Amino acid sequence: MMQLYWAPRSRSFTALWLMEETGQPYERVLTDITAGAQRAPAYLAINPMGKVPALRDGEATLAEAAAICAYVAERCPGARLAPALGDPLRAKYLYWLFFAPSCIEPAMVQIATKVEMSPVSAGWGDAQRVFDVLDANLTKGPWILGEDFSAADVAIGSALNFSVRLFKMVPSRPSFDAYIARCVARPAFQRAEQLAAG
Numbered sequence: 001m002m003q004l005y006w007a008p009r010s011r012s013f014t015a016l017w018l019m020e021e022t023g024q025p026y027e028r029v030l031t032d033i034t035a036g037a038q039r040a041p042a043y044l045a046i047n048p049m050g051k052v053p054a055l056r057d058g059e060a061t062l063a064e065a066a067a068i069c070a071y072v073a074e075r076c077p078g079a080r081l082a083p084a085l086g087d088p089l090r091a092k093y094l095y096w097l098f099f100a101p102s103c104i105e106p107a108m109v110q111i112a113t114k115v116e117m118s119p120v121s122a123g124w125g126d127a128q129r130v131f132d133v134l135d136a137n138l139t140k141g142p143w144i145l146g147e148d149f150s151a152a153d154v155a156i157g158s159a160l161n162f163s164v165r166l167f168k169m170v171p172s173r174p175s176f177d178a179y180i181a182r183c184v185a186r187p188a189f190q191r192a193e194q195l196a197a198g
């Protein structure tokens with residue numbers, strides 16, 4: 001059984017939501033980041049960055065929420081959380097899965113810190129561009145790939161839930177509100193939110 005190392009009220013929510021979407025049993029291993037459990041040598045052997053979430057699957061270990069989404073989606077094909085190899089939709093699936101940590105996360109940090117950077121040098125351009133691109137693609141819906149919900153929605157939906165709904169760091173837009181409402185309506189999201197509350 002896969003083991004998810006997690007902490008309440010943290011980015012572990014993304015991985016919790018994904019695991020709940022699979023419908024498969026998994027073990028949650030509470031990792032108390034307020035007490036420094038993430039810096040214990042045994043934990044650093046799983047994630048040398050000393051961050052949650054992380055996942056163990058037999059001898060395989062990994063971290064980074066979006067990587068966990070990709071790994072588990074492939075590990076649980078019955079949950080249909082990723083377009084199959086050879087499906088043209090897989091290109092956009094990977095694009096949006098990487099977009100969450102590569103563009104949304106730094107855009108959120110930029111908004112929070114107000115750090116100015118050249119949009120040519122910054123990999124995410126700037127926050128305005130990131131959220132305009134998301135807005136344009138979420139207007140179609142219902143999910144980021146269109147009709148089919150995927151692990152990319154877990155990554156994108158978690159980031160928007162955090163930045164727009166919970167912390168209101170990013171100004172809401174009609175497409176964001178409607179998309180977040182669709183995410184929140186999913187039973188797996190609701191179970192994860194309860195678990196993440198600790």
Ligand SMILES: N[C@@H](CCC(=O)N[C@@H](CS)C(=O)NCC(=O)O)C(=O)O
Pocket residue numbers: 009010011012033038050051052053063064065066101
């Ligand atoms: N890039 C990582 C970020 C994970 C992360 O920042 N986790 C925070 C909690 S939200 C953490 O473990 N902090 C503990 C620490 O840095 O000591 C991911 O997406 O999974």
